[in-house]
Amino acid sequence: MNTTIATGARVELRDVRIDYDDGPAAEIDLVVEPGEVVILLGPSGCGKSTILRALAGLQPIAAGAARVDGDPHDHPDTKCAMVFQEDALLPWRTARRNVEFALAMRGVLRKRRRAIATGLLDQVGLTGFAEHLPRRLSGGMRQRVQLARTLAAEPRVLLMDEPFGALDAQTRLEMQQLLVSVWLRHRTTILFVTHDVDEALLLGDRVVVLTSRPARAARIVEVARPRRPGAQLEPEFAGQRQEILALLGHSPDLPQS
Amino acid sequence: MNTTIATGARVELRDVRIDYDDGPAAEIDLVVEPGEVVILLGPSGCGKSTILRALAGLQPIAAGAARVDGDPHDHPDTKCAMVFQEDALLPWRTARRNVEFALAMRGVLRKRRRAIATGLLDQVGLTGFAEHLPRRLSGGMRQRVQLARTLAAEPRVLLMDEPFGALDAQTRLEMQQLLVSVWLRHRTTILFVTHDVDEALLLGDRVVVLTSRPARAARIVEVARPRRPGAQLEPEFAGQRQEILALLGHSPDLPQS
């Protein structure tokens, strides 16, 4: 268990290289300050998930060093929790029990777990689905259960791999707000992968735009703070948006999607 | 094999109701003309996937009738092919062999399959990944393999369940263009689930906005044609966008996400 529960940790990636059989997948040098929200944006298959997995301690790094709060982080622990891109729910546990799993791992007393889990599921909009097995939930619902489960872990670093990818605009907005409120409360360090530039600008302190594989930081965009709804409409914001889109390879005359 | 390869079929859902153990998941009455592109938009867990599954013949319908070209469609066949929301690749086949599978099912001669499959993978931007097993591909790459595989089937009805959900803006745009070009060539009937209103307006002839579970058509929005890049910037388009967002529960002053 963390001694300083849910206060963001400092994350350092020092000249990290991560390899697969067929060559390097990512080469990155990045420092994330405690409580900072960093967005990873990049083409499909560039290595975003790989970076998050390495940070979570799930993927060995070939060179360099990954540190969380100064300690090398080469195996998973409670410090960093991850929302996976895939369906990572335990299929034999209901939605509620999946969330309770994270609580149990954190050492929450058994009798308190149920209430917390139900509360979290309510927050992600799954009231009434607490007792459903994952296979009886839709794709978006499963994603939200995963979100609830990861929040339940109250980690110091949140690694989120396209957590809102399968959500409709409305639900996605609610989830974003939920995330922001969690962040406001705990100042968790967040590394967030998304393909949605608006989402990136809404949530991020910095947006790291990655090249295609191997992922390298093409550009790091600082986002004006404080983030708030409607900020996207401001001119500076629009400029950053165009900048990022351009970096991602959009010719300026193409529609924003 | 189809006799009239890849010409869109007429899809009818006549007062269809689809049930799960815990009650109805969708109640829908909809006719899709041959070659029409219909978008399903709706909150997470409302029943979109369920509707597509029923149309594919994978899900029994409790009431009403689902017809493709007038024939009841209660078991899967080549008429309707589906891009699944989940990872539906066969894990023991490489990307290329997954695509070849669809070709084989369509009766394409063995010697021609390889070239076609490689061509399709090139089109979805996976040049060089043809021999990768799915577990060595990123989430977005797997989605694209699925797209290539489904296109390889040359169905008369394309059922697409959030096919571009895990793609970055640039790749997504390319895939959209690919889809449009396929549609222009074959006039396939397309039912498309997405959470992206822009995508809906870009691709759809009609956008069916669904209520939350059980999914009912809250409103059907006709989209101005011909669809073309940049159309989103036109005023009529913006109006429809606002209309749909409102239907989906957005208060107008909220940011578009």
Place this chain on the structure above:
Amino acid sequence: AAGADDGVVPVAVGYQSKTINTVTAGTLMKELGLLEKYLDTAAEETGETYDLTWHDFASGPPLTAEMIAGKVHIGSMGDFPLSVNGAKTAEFDDVKTSWVSVTGYNLTGSLNQIVVPNSSDATTLADLEGEVISTSLGSTAHGNLVSALDAAGLSPEDVELLGQDPPVGVTALESDQVDALAQFVPFPQRVVFSGGGRLLHDGNTGVPTFHGVVASDAYTEEHPEVLQAFLAAQREAMEFLHQHPLEAAMMVAEATGLPPEVVYLYNGPNGAVTFDMTVKEELVGAVETGLPFLQELGALEQLDLDDFVNEEPLRELYGAAYDETKASLTNPSAITGHDEVCGIDVADPATASEAWPAGEETTQVAATPTCLLRLVAQGGEYRALYVPDASSGTRIFGEHATWVSDPSAGENATLLPFGTVADADAYATEHAGSQVIDYQTALDSV
């Protein structure tokens, strides 16, 4: 069952290599190539080709099972399995068998014996009350055990019987899981010879026991020449065994892996087994005596003995000499020669003894066990000593016997060997001044 495609006649012979009193119809016949020889002769007459196969079995019942299935045509087994064979095959016309010859017999039943672990306290059968005894159910040994128990005033219910294959029983005995082992040839003496146990009962119940040969009627009717060849081969094997007992024992031991000393104990001259092919009245009587036991066991319902016994083929082989041979009950193979140590001829089979010096291809004879001990006391290595039990006459291992020193007995008979402690005790009680001693003491005392 006797299908003869393209002039090839299958000849399937079943035998029990471990059950060494069937050697003349099995191992020895096979090793000497006798059946092949006689079949070749027959082939010249009939023009048929004979395809001979040998099938080795651990006990009688599986052999009978194969005969019922029509896969074995001629087989040899102990008296109880033989009865069961006759009764069971009689239910099917195509595989019905007849009892055509005998391999060897023992008139007192001493082919079956009961051994106990060396550590056992039991001295008589009565001591086994309530104990666990391993035997092969439905075998001759089982029947023998029941008779012996009966003689000792016990019923089968007074002990706990475990039906185990002989080797399993031996292992169980060696690891103290059973208190006694009632088995047939050669297992009891094997245990004794290896020092794993001692004899409790030498099987003498007065009921004869034997091993016999059965042949499928349908088959022999179609191919009488095969049965004739078989019987001729058996007779030649028997004669070989009579004339060269030690060589025969070595041969059998070599082929089966049994210790030659044990084989020679049973199959040697004056051995427990009398090798004689004729179907003697006593043996038919023994079968009849055993029937109620088998019926009670549920092994058979009825056996028409008159129909079962078929002496015709043997008569054809022996000719006029058959009845004379049949009537004789003496062991054609006796220990003979001159006892150098005591300086007398070896004559009385009741005392004639034998020693097998290590590394020798011949044995040394002694007129009495006492003379034998004198011989041994002179020094030299011996593989085994064979002496007749002083009470029953059954041939036993001298070095594993219980000895009684009776100074009052004749000069060459002061030391008397007994298979069981009980018999030795009984003798000592009857003869005042005599003393029960072990082999080493006996040897030292001459």
Place this chain on the structure above:
Amino acid sequence: MTTTKERPTADLLPAPEATEAPTTASPRRSPRRAARRLLPAVPILAALAAWQLLTQYDVVAWLRFDKMPGPAEVGTSIRLQLEAPVFYQHVLSSLRRILTGFAIAGVTGVLTGIAIGRSKTTAALVRPLIEVARPVPAIALVPIAILLFPTGEQGIVFITAFAAFFPITVATIHAMKTLPPVWTDAARTLGANRWQVLVHVVFPGAMPSIFSGLSVSMGVAWICVISAEMISGQFGVGYWTWMSYSLLDYAGVVTGMLTIGLLGFTTSWAIERIGRRVNRWLPGEGW
């Protein structure tokens, strides 16, 4: 095959009827389902009839049915045994042995399988031993077991456990290999330690495979208990059957086999039942 449309609703729970919607679009399913209730009886009856006919007419067509006892004979034999109290004692002995041996094998097998599947060091250390011991037929151990164990009972239980151990171990190792890594990954990033991953992820995730192993293992355990009883001559159904064979009482042999079959069926059924309960989260059977 008309089951095509049922997959999504059919699950492993005992009452699939509950999933039937009141106004069903395919009313033809209900009579079918009634027929399906009776189906299991069909093959059993057919087998009985075939047996009766084959033995009655002493059919010899490559296979030879002429010496086989017919159902009537066996029926008499069964009736006889059902009245004999000693028969029940035999059955009880066998049951006691199988349950003990199976329980031992189950616990050790699952633990060994997990250890091998999860740790390369353990795998390197233990697998060779297991691979060498596995193919040694339990029956060949009878002599050794008799020598090794103080009582015959322990020997049989040992042999049973020995034989049942391997299918369970193999199935567990197999489960370890096929477990989606994302499950353990997720648990570990949530702070689960090795032990918790084992208990909460690996173990339940492996359950379907483990139960498949238990099911096979129960079959093997029966083979061994019976063989061991036959050979080592300890009271039990196997012993009883073997004695019938020694007496060439084929009707008795068949009775014994049927008894063993019934016992085995009951134990397998129990495992299947529990397995369904434990693994009811599985996508289902058939489509």
Place this chain on the structure above:
Amino acid sequence: MTTTKERPTADLLPAPEATEAPTTASPRRSPRRAARRLLPAVPILAALAAWQLLTQYDVVAWLRFDKMPGPAEVGTSIRLQLEAPVFYQHVLSSLRRILTGFAIAGVTGVLTGIAIGRSKTTAALVRPLIEVARPVPAIALVPIAILLFPTGEQGIVFITAFAAFFPITVATIHAMKTLPPVWTDAARTLGANRWQVLVHVVFPGAMPSIFSGLSVSMGVAWICVISAEMISGQFGVGYWTWMSYSLLDYAGVVTGMLTIGLLGFTTSWAIERIGRRVNRWLPGEGW
């Protein structure tokens, strides 16, 4: 346990070293790996040493090692047999039987398993028969096989196939249950008919389970070939071992067991090898 970091790169292919990056962040792995090469020898040597000591000092501590032959005795016995040509004939006979029986069981088992797993009608029809027949120990079939089959050879092969059939069937049924439905769903919407789904999706998807079944089944097949040889007295390693036992030649029994163990090891290894080849798409073993 230091294997934690290896999962993503370690796969089932024989040369895991190739995945090592040139500038590795964890240099301590290489010596460990060398040590791991030697690990498999450790338990075998330990077992040998224990055996030697236990028999040498005739230990009797609950288990009784006083009657057991020691390694030296067994070594002599093995040397003797290796020089006897007849021993190789025994081995060949057994091998021929096992391969035939196993092949028959493999084909029929997989087909039956698929049929049961995919069709409720077949399941209802066939499962009861299978469930009743499964627990009947193959060894109990020896008497019946003798009566039924024209030759003893066929009887043994039948018994072997009979016993090996069930683990394969059970594993295949299990695979059918755990197959992710989306695979078949996808294939079917691509126009695959039942047959094509079977060949292209169900069959390859079930392969990991099937191989786990084959592996167990090979063990069971050996048990049965050996038992059947022992009982029915047909030439073969089992017969040889049993004959040694009949002669109370315990060293011979152990030699026989070791031979059987080695044969079984080789066949299992072959299956494992092929299985790895076929299923190399699996996420891997351990983590």
